[in-house]
Amino acid sequence: MINVHEFDGKLRGKYNKKYNVDNNTKIEEFNKLLICIKKRKARIGLSKIINDLKLGDNGSNYHQANDINCSDLLYDILKHNNHTFLLSVIEEQIYDMENSGICDSGRVTRLFQIWQSLYC
Numbered sequence: 001m002i003n004v005h006e007f008d009g010k011l012r013g014k015y016n017k018k019y020n021v022d023n024n025t026k027i028e029e030f031n032k033l034l035i036c037i038k039k040r041k042a043r044i045g046l047s048k049i050i051n052d053l054k055l056g057d058n059g060s061n062y063h064q065a066n067d068i069n070c071s072d073l074l075y076d077i078l079k080h081n082n083h084t085f086l087l088s089v090i091e092e093q094i095y096d097m098e099n100s101g102i103c104d105s106g107r108v109t110r111l112f113q114i115w116q117s118l119y120c
Contacts, residue, residue: 004109011066012068015112018119030074036087049074068112070104080118097110
C-alpha cells in the first residue's frame with residue numbers, strides 16, 4: 001500500500017470544486033450516505049467527517065499541503081449523476097481512512113482518486 005503522505009503537496013491545483021455549498025448542506029447529504037454504509041469502520045470514518053463539519057471544518061477535513069477539503073470532494077462525488085454505482089468504492093475508501101489513519105492527507109488522497117475518476 002502506498003503511503004498517502006507521498007501525495008502531500010502533489011495534488012495542489014489539480015482539484016476544481018464543482019459545487020459551492022455550506023456545511024449544513026454537506027451534512028444533510030453525508031447523513032443520507034451514512035444510512036447506506038454497512039461497514040462499521042466506514043460509518044465511524046464518515047461520522048468523523050460530519051463531526052468536523054459541525055465544528056466548522058476545524059478538524060481534519062482540510063488538507064493544507066494540497067489546499068483541498070475532503071468534504072468538498074465527497075460532496076462533488078455524491079452529486080455526480082452516476083455516483084450510485086460508486087457507493088461500494090466510496091464506502092471502501094472511507095473504511096480505509098478509518099482503518100489506516102483518518103488524517104487530513106488520507107481523507108483527501110483517497111477521495112481525490114474517486115473524484116478524479118469521475119471528473120477528469
